[in-house]
Amino acid sequence: MNNILPANKRLLVIIPALNEEASLARVIANIKAAAPWADVLVIDDGSLDATARVAEAAGARVVTLPYNLGIGAAVQTGFLFARDHDYDFTVQVDGDGQHDPREIDVILKPILAGEADVAAGSRYIEDRGYITPWLRRVGIVVLAALISLLVRRRVTDPTSGFRASNRRAIEYCARHYPSDYPEPESVVEFARAGLRLREVPVTMNPRYGGQSSITPFRSFYYMVKVTLAIIIDLLRHTSKA
C-alpha cells in the first residue's frame, strides 16, 4: 500500500479497546497491512482480559488507563497522545473489527486535501448492504435528523466512530471531548467550534468477536443522554477551535 501522507507528516491510528482480546490482533494486523506508515495506539480502557498484552504483541503502542473511563475519555486520551507527540493526523478505529482499515485512505482523503478538519465514515450515504436492526436504525435516523437540523447540513451517520482528524481537530478534541457516547454530541460540538465535518461512504462489518455493549436499556439511555447533551451544548458558549 502506498503512503498517501505528505512527506514528514505523521499519522496516529487510535483504537479505544475494552475487553477486545478476541478481535484486537486481527484489527491491528489489518491496519499494519493497509497503512504500514501509520503508528498504532491502543487505549486499553481498564480491560479485565489480555487486551493490552495482545495489542503489544501485535506491535501497537499501548496506553493503559488505570480503570474504565468510558469510550469518550479513552478516545480523548488518544488525542492527548497525538497532540503531545506532534502527530499531524489521527484516525479512530473501533477495536471490534467493524471498521475496515483498507478504508483509512478513504476517510483521510478529504483531510489531506484540506477540505475538512474531521472526516467520518458513514454507513448510510450509499447502500452497501450494512444491516442495522430496525429499532437502532430508527434511533440513528432520528438523531441524524436532529443533528442535521442543528448543524444546518446533512449528517447521515452521527454515531460513526470511524473518523479522521487533522491537527486543528486533534488540538480541539484533546481539550474538549464528550465523555460517554461521544460521537453524535461531538458532531454538534465540531460544527459549533467551526471545525469542518465531512462524511464519506464506507462499508462496515459485523464485529469479529467479543461482546457488544448495546442492550435495550442502554439504547434508551443512549438516546436520552445524547439528545439532552446536544440540547445543552446549544446553550453553551463554545470556544472556537
Next chain:
Amino acid sequence: MADRLTLTIIIGALGLLFIVVELVRQRRLEEQYSLLWLGTALGLVVLSVSREMWDRLALSIGISYPPTALFVAGFVAMMMILLHFSTVVSRLARQNREAAQQIGLLQWKLQELEKRIEETPTHE
C-alpha cells in the same frame, strides 16, 4: 403547642450545628463544604426564635399555617445542599478522569524511557 415546636426545632438545629462543627474540627469535613450546613442550622434557629417575622413571611408567600413554612424552608435548604454536592461530584469526576488519562500517558512515557535506557550501552 407552638412553643414546644420552637423548642424542638431549636434543639434539632443546635444538634446539627454541633455535629457539623465537630466534623470540621476533626478534619472529616472541609470548611468549604460545611458552609451550607452551618447556614441551614443557623437559619433554622433564627427563624424559629423570631416567630412574628416568620408568621408574616409565611402568610406573604401564601402558606396559611406558618410551621409548614419552616419545613418548606428546610426542604429548600436540603435541595440546595444536594445540588451543591452534585456539582462537587461532577467536578471531582472530571478531575479524576483527567488524572487517570495523565497516569496512562505518563506510564507509557516511563516504559519508553526504561526501554531506551536498557538499550543504551553503558560507557565503562
